[in-house]
Every structure is written in C-alpha cells, then in structure tokens.
Amino acid sequence: MVAVTVWNEFIEEQSDDEVQSIYPDGIHTVLADGLRERGHEVHTATLADPDHGLSDDVLDDTDVLVWWEHRAHEDVDDAVVDRVCERIYDGMGFVPLHSAHFSKPFKRLMGTPCSLTYRESRERERVWTVDHSHPITDGIETSFVIPETEMYGEPFAVPTPDELVFVSWFEGGEIFRSGCCYQRGNGRIFYFRPGHETYPVYHESVVLDVIDNAVEWAVPETEYTVSEDNISQPSFE
Amino acid sequence: MVAVTVWNEFIEEQSDDEVQSIYPDGIHTVLADGLRERGHEVHTATLADPDHGLSDDVLDDTDVLVWWEHRAHEDVDDAVVDRVCERIYDGMGFVPLHSAHFSKPFKRLMGTPCSLTYRESRERERVWTVDHSHPITDGIETSFVIPETEMYGEPFAVPTPDELVFVSWFEGGEIFRSGCCYQRGNGRIFYFRPGHETYPVYHESVVLDVIDNAVEWAVPETEYTVSEDNISQPSFE
Amino acid sequence: MVAVTVWNEFIEEQSDDEVQSIYPDGIHTVLADGLRERGHEVHTATLADPDHGLSDDVLDDTDVLVWWEHRAHEDVDDAVVDRVCERIYDGMGFVPLHSAHFSKPFKRLMGTPCSLTYRESRERERVWTVDHSHPITDGIETSFVIPETEMYGEPFAVPTPDELVFVSWFEGGEIFRSGCCYQRGNGRIFYFRPGHETYPVYHESVVLDVIDNAVEWAVPETEYTVSEDNISQPSFE
Amino acid sequence: MVAVTVWNEFIEEQSDDEVQSIYPDGIHTVLADGLRERGHEVHTATLADPDHGLSDDVLDDTDVLVWWEHRAHEDVDDAVVDRVCERIYDGMGFVPLHSAHFSKPFKRLMGTPCSLTYRESRERERVWTVDHSHPITDGIETSFVIPETEMYGEPFAVPTPDELVFVSWFEGGEIFRSGCCYQRGNGRIFYFRPGHETYPVYHESVVLDVIDNAVEWAVPETEYTVSEDNISQPSFE
Numbered sequence: 001m002v003a004v005t006v007w008n009e010f011i012e013e014q015s016d017d018e019v020q021s022i023y024p025d026g027i028h029t030v031l032a033d034g035l036r037e038r039g040h041e042v043h044t045a046t047l048a049d050p051d052h053g054l055s056d057d058v059l060d061d062t063d064v065l066v067w068w069e070h071r072a073h074e075d076v077d078d079a080v081v082d083r084v085c086e087r088i089y090d091g092m093g094f095v096p097l098h099s100a101h102f103s104k105p106f107k108r109l110m111g112t113p114c115s116l117t118y119r120e121s122r123e124r125e126r127v128w129t130v131d132h133s134h135p136i137t138d139g140i141e142t143s144f145v146i147p148e149t150e151m152y153g154e155p156f157a158v159p160t161p162d163e164l165v166f167v168s169w170f171e172g173g174e175i176f177r178s179g180c181c182y183q184r185g186n187g188r189i190f191y192f193r194p195g196h197e198t199y200p201v202y203h204e205s206v207v208l209d210v211i212d213n214a215v216e217w218a219v220p221e222t223e224y225t226v227s228e229d230n231i232s233q234p235s236f237e
Numbered sequence: 238m239v240a241v242t243v244w245n246e247f248i249e250e251q252s253d254d255e256v257q258s259i260y261p262d263g264i265h266t267v268l269a270d271g272l273r274e275r276g277h278e279v280h281t282a283t284l285a286d287p288d289h290g291l292s293d294d295v296l297d298d299t300d301v302l303v304w305w306e307h308r309a310h311e312d313v314d315d316a317v318v319d320r321v322c323e324r325i326y327d328g329m330g331f332v333p334l335h336s337a338h339f340s341k342p343f344k345r346l347m348g349t350p351c352s353l354t355y356r357e358s359r360e361r362e363r364v365w366t367v368d369h370s371h372p373i374t375d376g377i378e379t380s381f382v383i384p385e386t387e388m389y390g391e392p393f394a395v396p397t398p399d400e401l402v403f404v405s406w407f408e409g410g411e412i413f414r415s416g417c418c419y420q421r422g423n424g425r426i427f428y429f430r431p432g433h434e435t436y437p438v439y440h441e442s443v444v445l446d447v448i449d450n451a452v453e454w455a456v457p458e459t460e461y462t463v464s465e466d467n468i469s470q471p472s473f474e
Numbered sequence: 475m476v477a478v479t480v481w482n483e484f485i486e487e488q489s490d491d492e493v494q495s496i497y498p499d500g501i502h503t504v505l506a507d508g509l510r511e512r513g514h515e516v517h518t519a520t521l522a523d524p525d526h527g528l529s530d531d532v533l534d535d536t537d538v539l540v541w542w543e544h545r546a547h548e549d550v551d552d553a554v555v556d557r558v559c560e561r562i563y564d565g566m567g568f569v570p571l572h573s574a575h576f577s578k579p580f581k582r583l584m585g586t587p588c589s590l591t592y593r594e595s596r597e598r599e600r601v602w603t604v605d606h607s608h609p610i611t612d613g614i615e616t617s618f619v620i621p622e623t624e625m626y627g628e629p630f631a632v633p634t635p636d637e638l639v640f641v642s643w644f645e646g647g648e649i650f651r652s653g654c655c656y657q658r659g660n661g662r663i664f665y666f667r668p669g670h671e672t673y674p675v676y677h678e679s680v681v682l683d684v685i686d687n688a689v690e691w692a693v694p695e696t697e698y699t700v701s702e703d704n705i706s707q708p709s710f711e
Numbered sequence: 712m713v714a715v716t717v718w719n720e721f722i723e724e725q726s727d728d729e730v731q732s733i734y735p736d737g738i739h740t741v742l743a744d745g746l747r748e749r750g751h752e753v754h755t756a757t758l759a760d761p762d763h764g765l766s767d768d769v770l771d772d773t774d775v776l777v778w779w780e781h782r783a784h785e786d787v788d789d790a791v792v793d794r795v796c797e798r799i800y801d802g803m804g805f806v807p808l809h810s811a812h813f814s815k816p817f818k819r820l821m822g823t824p825c826s827l828t829y830r831e832s833r834e835r836e837r838v839w840t841v842d843h844s845h846p847i848t849d850g851i852e853t854s855f856v857i858p859e860t861e862m863y864g865e866p867f868a869v870p871t872p873d874e875l876v877f878v879s880w881f882e883g884g885e886i887f888r889s890g891c892c893y894q895r896g897n898g899r900i901f902y903f904r905p906g907h908e909t910y911p912v913y914h915e916s917v918v919l920d921v922i923d924n925a926v927e928w929a930v931p932e933t934e935y936t937v938s939e940d941n942i943s944q945p946s947f948e
Contacts, residue, residue, distance in 0.1 A: 089350060089394070091844075102467070111348040112421050113326060113463050117470035126947065128628050128649050133802075133897045135932035142629065143647075143947075153470055154602050154641075155616065157326070157422060157463045160399060164634075167641055167649045171948070173473030173617075175602050175643045184349050185394060186844045221846035226350050226394045230339070233354035233390055236410030236837065236854075328607075363710065365865050365886050370565075370660045372695035379866060380710075380884075391839050392853060397875075404865075404878055406886045410854075412839050412878045423607045458609035473600065473617075474645070563824060563868070576941070585822040586895050587800060587937055591944035627944055631800070631896060631937045634873060647947030658823050659868060700824055700868045704813070707828035707864055710884030 002040045002215050005062040006031045007054065009072035010046040012197050019197045027068045027195075027202060034208035035066075040215060047072050052080050059083065064093035064218045066211065069103045070197055076104050085109060089185030089226040093218025095211065098195030101156075106191065109184045110158050116176070117153035120198075123171040125149045127178055127194065134165045136179065136190065136213045143169075144206045150196045152176045158191075166210075168193060179210070185226040190214040239277045239452050242299040243268045244291065246309035247283040249434050256434045264305050264432075264439060271445035272303075277452060284309050289317050296320065301330035301455045303448065306340045307434055313341050322346060326422030326463040330455025332448065335432030338393075343428065346421045347395050353413070354390035357435075360408040362386045364415055364431065371402045373416065373427060373450045380406075381443045387433045389413045395428075403447075405430060416447070418454075422463040427451040476514045476689050479536040480505045481528065483546035484520040486671050493671045501542045501669075501676060508682035509540075514689060521546050526554050533557065538567035538692045540685065543577045544671055550578050559583060563659030563700040567692025569685065572669030575630075580665065583658045584632050590650070591627035594672075597645040599623045601652055601668065608639045610653065610664065610687045617643075618680045624670045626650045632665075640684075642667060653684070659700040664688040713751045713926050716773040717742045718765065720783035721757040723908050730908045738779045738906075738913060745919035746777075751926060758783050763791050770794065775804035775929045777922065780814045781908055787815050796820060800896030800937040804929025806922065809906035812867075817902065820895045821869050827887070828864035831909075834882040836860045838889055838905065845876045847890065847901065847924045854880075855917045861907045863887045869902075877921075879904060890921070892928075896937040901925040 008028035012019040023030055032042040043061070045053025059065075065084065069076070081104045088094050088109065096106045101114045125146040129137045153174035159182070166179030178193035192214060195201045202208065245265035249256040260267055269279040280298070282290025296302075302321065306313070318341045325331050325346065333343045338351050362383040366374045390411035396419070403416030415430035429451060432438045439445065482502035486493040497504055506516040517535070519527025533539075539558065543550070555578045562568050562583065570580045575588045599620040603611045627648035633656070640653030652667035666688060669675045676682065719739035723730040734741055743753040754772070756764025770776075776795065780787070792815045799805050799820065807817045812825045836857040840848045864885035870893070877890030889904035903925060906912045913919065 109348040111346040113465050115464045115467050117468045119470050119472060121472060123472070124948070126647050126649075130628050130630075130649075130651060131634070131894075132629055132935040133894050133899070133931065133933055138933045151470070151472075154604050155463075155606055156604075159396070159419070159421060160605070160638075162397060164638065167628075167651075169643055169647060169649045171472075171474070173600050173643060174470070175600075175604075175641045175649050177604060177641075182396070183842075183844050184396060188844070220844065222844055222849045224843040226392075227352045228350050230352050231354045233356050233388070233411070235356060235358060235360070235408075363884050363886075367865050367867075367886075367888060368657075368871070369698040369866055370657050370662070370694065370696055375696045391841050391878075392843055393841075397842070401871075401875065404886045404888075406880055406884060410837055410880060412837075412841075412880045412886050414841060414878075420605075420607050425607070457607065459607055459612045461606040474598070583822040585820040587939050589938045589941050591942045593944050593946060595946060597946070625944070629937075633870070633893070633895060636871060645946075645948070648944070656870070658870060700866075701826045702824050704826050705828045707830050707862070707885070709830060709832060709834070709882075 002219055003061055003063045004035055004040045004042045004066060004215055005058060006042060006044045006066045008046050008068045009070060010048065011071055022198060022200050027197065030202045031066060031211065035212060035215060038208065038212040047075060052077065054080050054084060059087050059092065062092060064095060064215045066095045066097065067100045067103060068097050070099045073102050073104060081105050081108060088187030091186035091220035091224065093220065094187060094189045095214050095218060096191050098193060101191060109182065109189060112159060113157045116156045119151040119172060121151060121172060122148045122199065123151060125194065126169040128167050128169065129165065130167050131163060131165050134163060135217045136165050136210060138213055140206065140210060146194055146201055146204060148199045149194065149201055150199065152193050186220050186222065186224040188218040188220065190218060239456055240298055240300045241272050241277045241279045241303060241452055242295060243279060243281045243303045245283050245305045246307060247285065248308055259435065259437050264434065267439045268303060268448065272449060272452060275449040284312060289314065291317050291321060296324050296329065299329060301332060301452045304331065304333045304337045304340060307336045310339050310341060318342050318345060325424030328423040328457035328461065330452065331424060331426045332451050332455060333428050335430060338428060346419065346426060349396060350394045353393045356388040356409060358388060358409060359385045359436065360388060362431065363406040365404050365406060366402065367404050368400060368402050371400060372454045373402050373447065375450055377443065377447060383431055383438055383441060385436045386431065386438055387436065389430050423457050423459065423461040425455040425457065427455060476693055477535055477537045478509050478514045478516045478540060478689055479532060480516060480518045480540045482520050482542045483544060484522065485545055496672065496674050501671065504676045505540060505685065509686060509689060512686040521549060526551065528554050528558060533561050533566065536566060538569060538689045541568065541570045541574045541577060544573045547576050547578060555579050555582060562661030565660040565694035565698065567689065567694065568661060568663045569688050569692060570665050572667060575665060583656065583663060586633060587631045590630045593625040593646060595625060595646060596622045596673065597625060599668065600643040602641050602643065603639065604641050605637060605639050608637060609691045610639050610684065612687055614680065614684060620668055620675055620678060622673045623668065623675055624673065626667050660694050660696065660698040662692040662694065664692055713930055714772055714774045715746050715751045715753045715777060715926055716769060717753060717755045717777045719757050719779045720781060721759065722782055733909060733911050738908065741913045742777060742922065746923060746926060749923040758786060763788065765791050765795060770798050770803065773803060775806060775926045778805065778807045778811045778814060781810045784813050784815060792816050792819060799898035802897040802931035802935065804926065805898060805900045806925050806929060807902050809904060812902060820893065820900060823870060824868045827867045830862040830883060832862060832883060833859045833910065834862060836905065837880040839878050839880060840876065841878050842874060842876050845874060846928045847876050847921065849924055851917065851921060857905055857912055857915060859910045860905065860912055861910065863904050897931050897933065897935040899929040899931065901929055
C-alpha cells in the first residue's frame with residue numbers, strides 16, 4: 001500500500017458539459033477510486049485548494065504524487081512547484097499524466113520545452129511494451145488498446161528517458177514514447193501519456209493497472225536527501 | 238573551425254590578488270587563447286557587458302558557448318538564461334566548466350540541484366577516460382594528471398549523464414564524474430569539472446585539449462528547431 | 475568518403491525468381507551502388523567467396539561493414555565471426571540490416587536472442603525519428619514511408635540501445651525499434667530494420683540516405699584498440 | 712527471502728595454502744553463510760559437481776545465481792553456459808563477482824572482451840556510490856573502504872552499463888566502474904568488483920551487505936519468457 005496524492009486542476013469537469021459527462025466528480029476522483037480499489041491509500045488535492053492542496057503536511061504524508069493538468073499550467077504557483085520538486089529530489093515519486101507534460105513541475109524536472117504534436121480525432125491507440133522486464137509492465141499484455149483517444153506524436157521534446165517502457169501506435173500514423181521513466185535526485189518520475197478529458201480513458205481498467213504499477217514503482221527504494229548546497233569535505237586518507 | 242563564445246563572470250580576476258596573479262587578463266582570455274591556438278574562432282563575453290555580452294547577434298554567431306562562473310550565479314539575468322537555453326534547444330553547444338555546475342543555465346537544463354562536495358586543498362587529480370570511443374577523448378591519454386586542484390566529490394546531484402566520458406581520482410580519497418554529456422533538445426552539453434580560479438588548471442595543455450575536443454563535439458550535427466508549443470497534426474493514413 | 479564493405483549471403487537472388495526480379499544482381503549490388511552514388515568507396519563480399527570475402531586484407535581496408543543476411547545464419551564460419559567482432563572492438567563500424575538481427579556477429583555483440591515478431595503482408599511502414607539530434611537523421615524527414623514491407627514487431631530481444639534513433643509504425647498495428655545504436659569496444663553498431671528480399675525497400679532513396687548517414691556515423695572517432703587480455707599495471711602515485 | 716545459488720570454481724581454496732588460510736571451506740561457503748545470515752535460502756554448487764552443479768533442477772529452484780571464478784574460465788562447459796544464459800534471459804538474476812568478469816556467461820552476455828587492468832598490491836580501495844537512488848545502495852554509506860585488495864582499473868572493456876551504481880578509488884591512482892547493472896532479456900545482472908582469493912574481502916560485512924542488496928534487486932519483477940525464435944504475428948487492425 002502506497003500513500004498516494006492525486007492532484008487535479010479540476011476546471012473543465014466543472015465548466016465543460018462534455019468533460020462533466022465523462023468525469024462528473026473530476027478526473028482525480030476516478031483515478032483515486034481506481035487506486036483505492038488496487039489497495040492504495042489515496043488523498044486528493046486540487047488547484048482551488050489553499051496551497052493547491054499541497055501543503056507541507058500533505059506532502060509529508062505522500063509517497064507518490066499523481067498529477068493531472070490540462071489548461072491551468074500558468075496558474076500553478078511557483079512556490080508550490082518549488083516545494084513539489086524539492087520533495088521529488090528527496091524521494092517522492094511523481095506520475096504526471098497526459099497533458100501534464102506541459103505542467104511546471106514536469107518541465108522544470110526535464111529542463112526542456114516538452115512540446116509534442118497532437119490531434120483530437122477519437123482514434124485508436126495501441127500501447128506497446130518495449131521493456132518487458134520493467135516492473136511497470138507487470139501483468140500488462142505486450143500490447144493493449146485504447147479505443148478512442150487523442151493522438152500525441154513525436155517529436156516529444158524531452159531528454160532521452162532513463163528507461164523507455166511503452167511506445168504507442170496511433171491509427172492515424174504516429175508513434176509516441178508513451179511511458180518514460182526518469183530519475184531526478186532520489187525521486188522516480190513516470191510520465192504516462194494515455195488520458196483525456198473528453199474520452200473515457202481513465203475508465204479503462206488497463207490504464208489504471210499501469211498507473212497502479214507506476215505508483216508501486218515510484219516509491220523510493222533508498223533513504224537519501226539531496227543537498228541544495230555544496231558540502232565541504234575533509235580529506236579521507 | 239568552430240565559432241566559440243567564451244563567457245566569464247570576470248570578477249575575481251579583478252578583485253582578488255591571488256586569482257589575478259594566475260589569470261591576469263581573466264580566465265576567459267586564457268581559454269580563448271587556447272582555443273584560438275587550436276584553430277577556433279573565439280569571441281569573449283562577460284557579466285559586466287550589456288546583456289552580459291550575450292545578445293541575439295552574438296548568439297547568432299556562436300556554435301558553442303563555453304561558460305566559466307564561480308560567484309555570480311544569482312547576478313545572471315533570467316532573460317539571458319532564457320535566451321541561452323532556447324539557443325541550446327535549437328542546437329548551440331554548451332560547455333560549462335568547474336563551478337559552472339551551479340550556473341543558472343546548467344541547473345535549468347539539468348532540472349536538479351547540481352550540488353556536490355568540495356575541498357580546496359591543492360591536491361592531485363587524475364582524470365580517467367571511461368569511454369575511449371568518445372570523440373571528446375580523441376588524442377587524450379587513458380589518464381592524465383592535474384598536479385594541484387580543488388577536489389569535487391560525489392554525490393553530484395545531476396541526472397545520469399547520457400554519456401559518461403571521464404571520472405576523476407583525487408589524492409584525498411574521492412572520485413567524481415568529471416566529464417558528463419547531455420542532450421537537451423538539439424543542443425549538446427558537456428560538463429567538464431577541471432578548472433579553478435586559484436590553481437593554474439587552465440594553463441595545463443591537456444585540459445585545453447579536452448575543451449578543444451568538447452567544442453568540436455558540441456557543434457550540432459543536424460538542423461533541428463525545437464518548438465516551444467504543441468503542434469496540431471493532421472492524420473497521415 | 476568512407477571505405478565500406480557490403481556483405482551479402484547472396485543466396486535467394488540466385489535461387490528464387492521473385493527475389494531475382496527485384497535484386498537481379500544481388501542486394502549487395504543495390505546497396506553498393508547507392509553508397510557509391512553518395513560518395514563512398516565500396517567493396518562487396520559474399521558468403522560463397524573464400525573466407526566469405528572477409529579476409530584480413532579486406533577488413534584492413536574496411537572502415538564500415540554493412541551486412542545483409544536472411545537464411546544463411548548457421549553457414550557463416552565462426553572464425554570469420556571472430557575476426558569481424560575483433561575488428562569491431564577495435565573500431566570498425568557495423569551496420570546490420572533487417573534480418574541480420576539473427577546474424578552470428580550481431581547476436582554475439584548483443585549477448586541476447588535478438589528474436590522479434592514478423593508478418594509478410596506487404597503493408598505500409600512509417601519510420602519515425604525519435605532523436606532529431608542524432609547524425610543518422612541528418613536530412614531525413616521527421617517521418618518517412620516505406621509503401622510495402624514486411625512487419626517486424628516487439629518484443630525485440632536486444633539490450634536497451636545506447637541510442638534509439640528510429641521507431642517504426644506498421645499499418646497492421648505494431649511498432650518496432652527500427653534504428654538502434656550500440657557501442658561495443660571502439661566499434662559503433664547501427665541496426666537498421668527496413669529492407670526485404672521480396673519488397674523493393676532498397677530501391678527507396680530515403681532508405682539508402684539513412685544507410686549513408688549510418689556509414690558516416692559508424693566511422694570510429696578515436697584510435698583505440700581493445701585488449702583481449704587483462705593488463706598488469708604498476709602503481710601511479 | 713530469495714532462492715540463491717552460489718557457484719564457485721573451488722580450486723585455489725584446495726590447492727593454494729594462502730587461499731586456504733583465508734577461505735578454508737571455499738569462497739562459496741563464506742558467501743553462502745553471509746547470505747543466509749541476511750535471510751536468504753542459499754544453495755551452493757561447484758565446478759567439480761556433475762553438470763558443474765547447475766542442472767535444470769537446481770536452476771529451477773534458483774532466483775539468483777552468484778558466481779565466483781578465477782582460473783577455470785576455459786573449463787566451464789559450453790552446455791552449462793548455454794543453460795545459464797537461457798535462464799537469465801527468462802529472468803534468473805546473475806551476480807558475477809570480481810574475476811568472474813572473464814567468465815564465459817558474463818562475456819557472452821556482454822558481447823565484448825571484458826578485459827581490464829589489475830595490480831596485486833594489497834592496497835586500499837574506497838567504493839563510492841554514484842547513484843544513491845539505486846536499491847543496491849540501500850543502507851550503504853556514500854563510500855566505504857576495503858583495507859587490502861587487488862586493484863582493477865580502466866579501461867574495462869564492457870558495454871556502457873544500463874545503470875552505474877559504484878565507482879572505486881584505489882590508493883595507487885586508479886578508478887574503476889565497480890558496480891554495473893545490465894538487463895539481458897528478462898534477467899538482471901549486477902557485476903560487483905570487490906573480492907579476492909588471497910585478501911579477506913568477503914569477510915567484510917559491507918561487501919556482503921551489497922551482495923545481499925544485489926540479490927534482492929536481481930529477482931525478476933515480471934513474468935516474461937524470451938523466445939529464441941522469431942514469431943509469426945497476424946495483423947491486429
């Protein structure tokens with residue numbers, strides 16, 4: 001059991017009828033329910049909460065932070081981004097989903113523009129495992145289908161992943177590096193592409209199974225705190 | 238021949254007698270002379286110049302930017318950092334030296350604190366090649382000595398390098414990942430540890446030979462511009 | 475200009491009418507002509523030649539060895555495989571194509587079974603660049619099409635590539651890591667998937683452009699000979 | 712608890728007085744005792760056993776195989792090497808120690824000569840963690856000392872590790888990539904340098920702690936069997 005916080009900007013589910021019809025209680029609620037069913041202890045937080053719901057107290061109780069964001073990138077407070085990134089350096093796991101490739105924390109951790117190509121075309125995606133030894137693929141078929149989704153295509157302007165786990169095929173002709181692992185400090189990051197606000201991607205059981213595996217994987221395996229400062233060191237020998 | 242700009246904060250050479258005695262015309266001048274002797278076209282720029290000497294016109298004429306910085310990290314203007322990083326994403330090479338591990342551009346590109354341990358102890362360093370196939374090692378012995386240097390030790394809080402080229406041994410008992418390659422967008426980055434303001438490290442010919450190789454390597458090999466924005470893409474098939 | 479040797483088992487072009495109709499003088503001849511047109515000095519060698527055409531003299535004059543093989547895997551002499559691998563460790567480039575994933579040299583260099591899935595279905599392939607900074611992509615569009623090809627799919631049982639350059643999309647639903655770089659000793663290896671004996675893949679100009687880039691890239695950038703034996707080393711300090 | 716098999720050539724402990732004085736019951740016995748104390752179920756096997764003690768039945772009951780070898784490289788039967796490597800592709804962990812860098816299974820899995828430099832000089836080694844997030848470093852200090860050891864130095868002719876965990880410093884001036892992780896098929900491999908037959912390295916508790924961590928890490932995290940053959944695949948879409 002992992003202590004998970006699911007964060008959501010929680011905007012379009014309250015303002016857009018189509019989004020509301022698919023995620024009436026918010027995407028965070030669907031993700032949280034799916035992770036609770038899979039045995040985790042899940043807390044949720046949203047943009048409108050004080051401190052965006054990500055106070056030190058909340059982060060103290062968070063092993064892994066799952067992040068949904070679509071439109072609110074510029075509205076996320078830099079002080080919260082600082083706090084989240086510092087926690088990641090010290091070992092908190094981080095699982096940004098889909099359009100969170102443009103979130104401030106992910107962009108800061110990557111150090112690159114993180115841009116990509118896209119198409120909202122309700123097309124078929126087939127997600128392929130390219131590293132069957134990776135724990136995030138445990139119990140997942142070699143490929144699985146998302147019947148209706150938004151396309152994300154290359155070039156994806158991120159650093160080369162430390163581990164590339166999934167590559168997606170799209171009906172319209174693209175491929176995309178859909179499951180990318182990074183280590184930053186002591187923190188494990190898994191960017192996972194599938195998801196959308198107007199397609200019911202998070203109602204697909206296999207998508208939640210992958211996020212479940214990612215949450216298990218992202219728990220740090222060592223105790224280690226990264227210093228912000230250089231440290232003076234006497235000679236050993 | 239590569240069009241190189243050598244940037245220096247150029248502070249301690251003007252304010253500290255010891256530094257001045259070793260680098261009377263500034264560290265940038267020693268680096269620029271060494272690179273000119275090795276066949277490059279070299280321009281210099283410093284913190285005190287307008288725009289820190291890094292206007293769009295200067296960067297238009299720069300293939301590779303070599304960066305020395307020790308104390309002025311917080312004085313470097315964010316707009317200049319933005320400009321430098323955008324150029325790197327579009328293919329400009331970047332060679333931060335020694336204490337530039339704490340420079341704003343390097344930290345932004347890494348997405349991590351970039352801290353390390355250190356000791357100013359005038360001790361011997363032996364730099365080892367661990368990837369003999371790498372072009373930055375061309376003509377460099379399997380190991381070479383810097384007789385008197387400052388120690389930098391692990392943990393070095395950076396992402397795992399895309400290519401690890403050199404590892405240093407220090408008399409006092411440490412090792413350090415001294416030559417680290419990263420790709421960010423279309424830009425090649427080579428962090429090189431050796432160097433110091435009060436030890437004559439940049440008067441060592443082999444150190445300049447490595448920087449020469451790094452400059453040659455950091456020239457982009459493809460034309461490619463990274464988009465800041467996502468791009469809408471029609472279907473192919 | 476690179477000194478290239480193109481090796482071909484050269485069997486099916488002499489025994490199978492369909493293959494002969496597409497490659498009447500052998501696949502090696504089409505590859506050699508394409509590389510000569512692109513400025514290289516090209517020699518060819520085949521299985522039936524003494525020493526499979528890969529004597530020490532030939533290898534002495536070879537910077538990069540391009541390898542086509544489909545059926546003859548077990549007929550390649552182990553002594554030749556030894557010789558080829560030793561040359562690669564010492565810096566000769568190696569570009570195995572398509573079904574050469576099952577060649578003895580490639581399997582030995584990988585240390586894994588190198589199996590994959592396949593389908594001979596005359597279907598469309600779209601090859602995507604996932605590392606636009608890589609020299610092998612120079613001048614190549616972000617994606618290009620091979621109109622009729624055999625499918626190769628994941629799982630591809632190779633070590634994680636040191637650099638992943640291309641990923642293919644197939645009409646029938648698969649993706650594949652089609653352009654994979656490896657370093658073994660001082661030798662650069664580029665496995666490139668496209669190609670087939672009954673589809674005219676090597677008559678596609680863009681495929682030859684990629685092989686041209688690969689040949690340029692695979693030339694070693696340093697002088698370095700890998701020892702077969704451990705070496706006794708006196709103390710330095 | 713992991714099911715570990717510790718394999719030893721078990722030659723010098725029976726033929727060389729100095730080795731016998733340090734490891735009277737064999738290196739495998741010291742390793743096995745240390746792993747049992749740390750909670751694992753440990754079996755041992757040696758070169759002189761039928762099938763070198765590595766029958767299918769033994770391997771069926773082995774999660775992780777720890778391997779000591781110094782002189783007997785050429786005496787290990789190829790059929791056993793085949794069997795061991797196939798098991799590794801299917802997920803068995805493999806932990807070759809010290810001079811097992813020249814064992815047949817390790818060389819086959821690497822695809823390179825695996826040579827290095829060495830000096831038997833009873834000198835001090837300091838092993839540094841360069842990836843504090845790695846589970847193999849759990850509970851291990853940032854650096855630890857082995858008071859008297861044989862030196863191993865670069866160049867170490869292996870592929871670039873998938874994960875570099877430890878780098879050693881030696882009194883005599885060298886560094887070495889001492890803890891190297893590789894994935895081959897579904898199998899996790901951890902090469903660990905420390906160890907010697909005439910220095911009591913495996914009587915150092917911290918060395919056994921690392922091997923304990925490696926054994927825990929090397930257990931496969933997914934069920935996955937690598938095919939030796941290509942697999943025909945019907946179209947999906």
